Amino acid sequence: MPTFRLKLATLFAILLHGLFVSSAFSQDDPLPSWNDGPTKSAIIEFVESVTREGSPTFVRPINRIAVFDNDGTLWPEDPIPFQLAFALDELKRLAPSHPEWKNNPVLQAGLNDDIPTLLTSGEKGLIEILDASHTKITTTEFDKRVQNWSRTAKHPRFKRRYLDLTYQPMQEVLRYLRANKFKTWIVSGGGADFMRVWSRRVYGIPPEQVIGSVGNTKFGMQEGLPVLIKEPGVSFVDDKTGKPVGIHRQLGRRPIAAFGNSDGDLEMLQWTTIERKTSFGLIVHHTDAVREYAYDAHPKSSGKLVKALEQAKGNGWVVVDMKNDWATIFSPEK
Amino acid sequence: MPTFRLKLATLFAILLHGLFVSSAFSQDDPLPSWNDGPTKSAIIEFVESVTREGSPTFVRPINRIAVFDNDGTLWPEDPIPFQLAFALDELKRLAPSHPEWKNNPVLQAGLNDDIPTLLTSGEKGLIEILDASHTKITTTEFDKRVQNWSRTAKHPRFKRRYLDLTYQPMQEVLRYLRANKFKTWIVSGGGADFMRVWSRRVYGIPPEQVIGSVGNTKFGMQEGLPVLIKEPGVSFVDDKTGKPVGIHRQLGRRPIAAFGNSDGDLEMLQWTTIERKTSFGLIVHHTDAVREYAYDAHPKSSGKLVKALEQAKGNGWVVVDMKNDWATIFSPEK
Structure with missing residues (x-):
């Protein structure tokens, strides 16, 4: 049945063409909310360097793990977390x-x-x-x-629901990394139980890829049914030196990319990047008082950024200038 | 170029044929080391019930999570863990x-x-x-x-390296579940750091899917390099009531299948199965003193099985009779 086979071949040709075209298209500009410049280029160059097969910086998909602080890195932390x-x-x-x-x-x-x-x-x-x-x-x-x-509940300044206040440029980084077979994790000082309720919906990150602070929890049977009770007290604080410990406890190996915005992320950036063959560190510097907030050394809240900023240059960490690097701040409201 | 297209079409036909044949073949008997009988049937019926689209017991791949105790469930725990x-x-x-x-x-x-x-x-x-x-x-x-x-290091009785002493029937269950889009996790009283060194090689389970007991760990810089130091003391014991807590801390949601072998797994089985729409619980009962060990109420070591066995029937948990249900005990030596 040569006619049938010809048609089948044509169909496959169209399908394959479609695959290549759509793949080329999606790689056109993976970060449209980032202004062109060295920051955006650094992100793209890192991803291309670890995904280029045969290159000395190639990293197998199984080891492509990227960790993201949440408050101040993926969404605001002002006026309060x-x-x-x-x-x-x-x-x-x-x-x-x-x-x-x-x-x-x-x-x-x-x-x-x-x-x-x-x-x-x-x-x-x-x-x-x-x-x-x-x-x-x-x-x-x-x-x-x-x-x-x-x-x-809505944010007092932006009058949007909190979960609708994520940074569009960072959402693009999350998607760009995942399109390149990275696994994206949250490593936040916030409570794991709090974040896991919405992490998949808001960031496409499943609950098991959320590392956070942990309260005391107790198992028991209530009227024949198993329950976990949240008890007073904190059993683990996932901040500062706690972040590499939290990564070790839950992930069990070192990420190759870390994204943060404050001194609370310093040790996570060190653990991810220092003396590693291939790695990437990025700090979101809040420099845009008009569209978001501007703070570093004298924050009103938790996002103090002094030590990590001092160490950025020596460690090759990319520093995002929010005002100049981001064409858009917030993701579209859902 | 019709000739080329014909060849291409033939190639695709062969590829597709290959796909269908290998898939049919692998579904022939996913558990060849299990003797036919109600235990083997129960495992297969569960997997088929959650993967059959449109069925009321269908579970989306994203929620197909199975947890396995390690000592006594995936490999022996005698004469000592x-x-x-x-x-x-x-x-x-x-x-x-x-x-x-x-x-x-x-x-x-x-x-x-x-x-x-x-x-x-x-x-x-x-x-x-x-x-x-x-x-x-x-x-x-x-x-x-x-x-x-x-x-x-070799096991004193079986004269094999410890990592070569996994149960072949359970390795088949792990692979069968993963072939059906389950994620397989270890939830063990053993140390997470100990298990993560070999979990991928031995069970195909990556470090981040290992939940275990956790020691104290401290981050520091040594001569400019970041290190994690293992310190004395235990910060979390992943056994008994600790197992559902460990699952909650790391996975952040309830599994739909749990496999254990002792009273240390009772609460994990309860948390996974009681009052759930779709779930599966299984207990490996050590009944084979000739090929492995036979113990339950009076163990020499950690694998005491009394309460969980009593509660198995009422909760619909499947109890494996190792002697009669397993055609083979150990995986082939590597």
Whole structure:
């Protein structure tokens, strides 16, 4: 049946043509929200160098692991980290059933959005806020609360839902890396339980690729059903020297690319890049007070960037100048 | 060029034929080392039920997660768990540089293979052995030591290298699940650092899909290079109620299939199967003293199986009778 075979061959030719064309097209500009310049070129050159077969910098897909800080790297951390906004909203929602909170100055500061008092209360105060808003419930109930909150709560300045405030240029980097067979992971000081509720929807990152701070959790049977209860206290803080430890505990090997924005990411950048054959480090420098925020040495919140910036040049880390490198800041609203 | 096209079409026809044939062949008997019977059928029926599109029990590939205990489930745990064999061999190797161990009765028991004394020293004694053999070194040095040991150390009864002692029927289950788009994870009381050195080579499971007990680890810079130091002490025990907690911490969601062999796996089986729409639980019952070991209520080592066995029937967990269900015990030596 030569006619049939001819048709089949034509069909395959069209299919193959389609594959090549679409692949060439997608490689045209993988980072359209980045202005042309050395920052954008550095990202593309790194990806091309590890994916070019036969090159001395080639990395097998199995080892293409990239880690991303979240707050300040994939979305804003001002005026307060989004998880703290969730905690304060939860405090207000739950306060009517907790008259005893009236006697607690830290919780009162939280209920009154008195951020300066909260900040002076330090880590101890923060843990009190987290314990009151995040614990003594099952993990299932917690997931539901995060979901409910994220459906309506909006950022005070940008008037968008928090989950709609991701950086478009970084979303493009995530997709570009995955298109090149990287696995993308979050490594954040934020709570793993908080981020996992929406990490797949917001970043295309499944829960098992989220590394974060971890609270105490206890297994038990309630009326014949297995439950995990979120208990007061923090068992692991995934920040600063905790980040390489968190990567080791969960990933079990070193990434080849790390993206951060503050001194909290310094050790993760060191662990990923120093004395490695092939690696990439990037710091998002917040320089755009008009479209987002500008801060480094004197931050109002958690994103202090001094040491990591000093060490960037010596370690070959790419520093993003948000104002000049990013054509667009935020992803389109969903 | 019709001739060329004809050849191309023929080539495609051959390729497609090859694909269909190999796929049909591999589905012929995915579990050749399992004797026919209700146990083997139950595994196959579960996999077919979750992969049949349109069926009410269909599970999307993204949610097909199966967790496996290691010691006693994927390989033996007698006469002592293999990691303890490693620890005792390391003690002997390191003893000449540690004259102070002479004054420590637990370490002396370890050096003399005096297992009864070790067992009576309980968890505290075990941690002393682990601290002496596993810590105060970098994670890189530890990996090297595990690798060196695994190249030569042999099981006292089976005279094979430990890593060559996996159960062939369970290796087939791992491969069968992965061929059906499951992700396979290890959830073991053993040390994550120990297992990750060889998990990919031995089971095809990458380091990030290994959940285990975790020691204290500290990040630091040594002569300008970043290192992780394994420190004394245990920060997380992935056993019993710890298993669902470990799954939650690392995977962040519930598996749909769990495979274990002892009461240490009870809570993992409960968490995976109770009140779930689609799920599967399996217990390997060691009933073959001739080819492997026979034990449950009175084990010499860690594999006590009483409570989980009692609860198997009520929860619909499949119990493997090793003697009668497994045609072969061990995988071929590599």
